[in-house]
Amino acid sequence: MIRRMAFKIQSAYLASDGLVAPLLNELDGMITVHDRLILSSQPAKEAYWAQNIWRNPIVVHIDSINDAAKKLKSIQHNWCLYSYQLHRRAKLILEKLSPVPFKSIIFPAHLSQVPIGTFTLLGDNVLLASADCSSPFPNGEPHFIEDKEGPPNRAYLKLYEALTLTGRKPQRGEFCLDVGGSPGGWAWVIQQTGADVLSIDRAPLSPSVAKFQRVSFQKRDAFSLLPEDFAQKGKTVDWLFSDLICYPEKLYEWILKWVESGVCKNFICTIKFKGKPNFMIINNFAAIPGSHVRHLFHNKNELTWFKISSSSPSGL
Ligand SMILES: C[S@@+](CC[C@H](N)C(=O)[O-])C[C@H]1O[C@@H](n2cnc3c(N)ncnc32)[C@H](O)[C@@H]1O
Incomplete structure (x- = not known):
């Protein structure tokens, strides 16, 4: 049995592993936290540290696994599960649906325009479900086919994710x-798009990347x-x-300085934190016109x- 909630759940936020604390810091109306899922009595808002935001979730009372599947299907077609308890029962419900496969993405990929709903079991006979989630990926997790030989580290996955979300990538000759x-790792991704890349660092590039003509x-x-x-x-920078x-x-x-100069068209930058994030500086970044600040699945303690x-479809 689940106790009747004193507050109506108006939104829910999924944090990345180990990053519930900064997400809690930016939310109001917290009702409860189920592992990485925070339930709130306030309408959904943009939250920098959320991996997925559940807008207008509904509480659904169910009699059985079949009944759960029937009720979810009547809302929409594609569902994924966030399971923090009653794992077996939740998985059985998922199996009765057309679950969105956590399939591996081949970069570059177009974002699916099909909405993905998410549900969880709050109790044996109570579901929380949202048909309107912020992330185009199930539970905010894009899983890319990895290249274990080309790039010198796994940082390239962060850029795969960032570019996939924007729906844009550097073009040949940019x-x-x-x-x-x-x-x-990033230069390895960029040169593959056909663009030219100038890497700057105090440490050298890996010879396996430095060798590329671009x-x-x-x-x-x-x-x-x-x-x-x-x-x-008189040179422009297409991407910084x-x-x-x-x-x-x-x-x-x-x-x-770069934004104000107008010299550069597109920016993707990691904002890294040591310990607790400074929300004032995050807000400053977010306030730059045309900006978005997101926590990516492949980000650690960084945004x-x-x-x-661009006007192309974006998952931002
Ligand atoms: C997380 S690593 C970058 C990984 C890289 N994106 C990749 O894909 O392989 C951060 C880099 O920032 C460099 N760095 C830090 N401060 C710098 C500075 N002031 N000027 C140039 N490089 C700097 C470090 O030397 C380090 O190589």
């Missing part, structure tokens, strides 16, 4: 900056690189990628800031 680029490298302090260096030569390990405040000051000049 010019990209990749600051904090060593050992070269990759060049400068060993220097990234913050010494300024938009004027390009503007004076940053995965620098640095204070978010320093990154923000530097990025602002990704996007500013993309």
